[in-house]
Amino acid sequence: MNPSETPRWLSPGEMDTWLSLWSVLEWLPVRLDAQLREDAGVSLAEYNALSQISIAPDASVRMSELAVVANMKLPHLSRVITRLEKAGWVRRIPDPADGRYTLAQLTDDGKIKVAAAAPGHVEAVRAYVFDGLSPEQVAALGAAAARIVEAVDAPGPAR
Numbered sequence: 001m002n003p004s005e006t007p008r009w010l011s012p013g014e015m016d017t018w019l020s021l022w023s024v025l026e027w028l029p030v031r032l033d034a035q036l037r038e039d040a041g042v043s044l045a046e047y048n049a050l051s052q053i054s055i056a057p058d059a060s061v062r063m064s065e066l067a068v069v070a071n072m073k074l075p076h077l078s079r080v081i082t083r084l085e086k087a088g089w090v091r092r093i094p095d096p097a098d099g100r101y102t103l104a105q106l107t108d109d110g111k112i113k114v115a116a117a118a119p120g121h122v123e124a125v126r127a128y129v130f131d132g133l134s135p136e137q138v139a140a141l142g143a144a145a146a147r148i149v150e151a152v153d154a155p156g157p158a159r
Contacts, residue, residue, distance in 0.1 A: 028128060035124040040117035045072065047117055049080050050089060053106050054114045060105035062095060069155050089113050 010018060033044035040047070048070050053061050067077045081104055084090040089110030095101035106114070130138060 031128055032121070032124055036117060036121060039120040040113070042113070042117060045070070045076075045080050046084060047114075047121060049077065049084065049104070050106070050110060050114045051118070053090065053104050054111065058105070059111065060093070060103045062101045063092070063104055064101065066104055084110070087113075 029044055036042050036044055036047050042050070049066060049072075052066055052069050053059055063074065063077060063081070066072075067074050070077060072080065081090055081092065085092065087109075089107055091105050091107055093103050093105055095103050129141075133141065
C-alpha cells in the first residue's frame with residue numbers, strides 16, 4: 001500500500017465477522033485435533049495426511065504434492081510420514097512414473113485406520129460446524145468459504 005493512501009479499515013460488521021472467522025481458524029483445528037487424538041490416536045496433521053493419501057488414485061501421492069495440499073513444509077511432512085510409517089499405515093516408495101519422486105502410499109492397515117477414524121472425525125465436524133446451521137446458512141457458508149479459498153489460492157485435494 002502506498003503510504004499516502006488511507007487504509008481501508010473494517011466496518012464494525014466486518015470486524016465482528018473477521019473476529020468470528022479468526023476464532024474458527026484458531027479453535028476448530030484445536031478441537032478436531034483433540035477429538036482425533038482421543039478417539040483415534042492420531043493428530044489432525046496425521047489424519048490430514050492419511051485422508052489426503054486415501055482419496056488419491058491408488059491411495060498413493062507424491063510427497064511434494066502431499067506437502068502442498070496438506071499445507072506442510074517437506075521436513076514437517078517427512079516427520080509426520082515417518083510416524084505413520086512406524087505405525088504401519090503408510091510406506092514410501094519410488095514413483096514408478098519418475099524415480100526422482102517419492103510416493104506416500106497407504107498400507108492395508110492405513111486404509112483400515114482411516115476408515116476407523118473417519119466416522120468420529122465426521123461427527124466432530126458435524127457437531128462443530130453443521131449442526132447449529134440451517135440449510136441456508138450451510139449454503140451461504142459454502143459459498144463464502146469457496147470465495148475465500150479462491151482468494152488465498154488454496155490447492156485442491158491430492159491427485
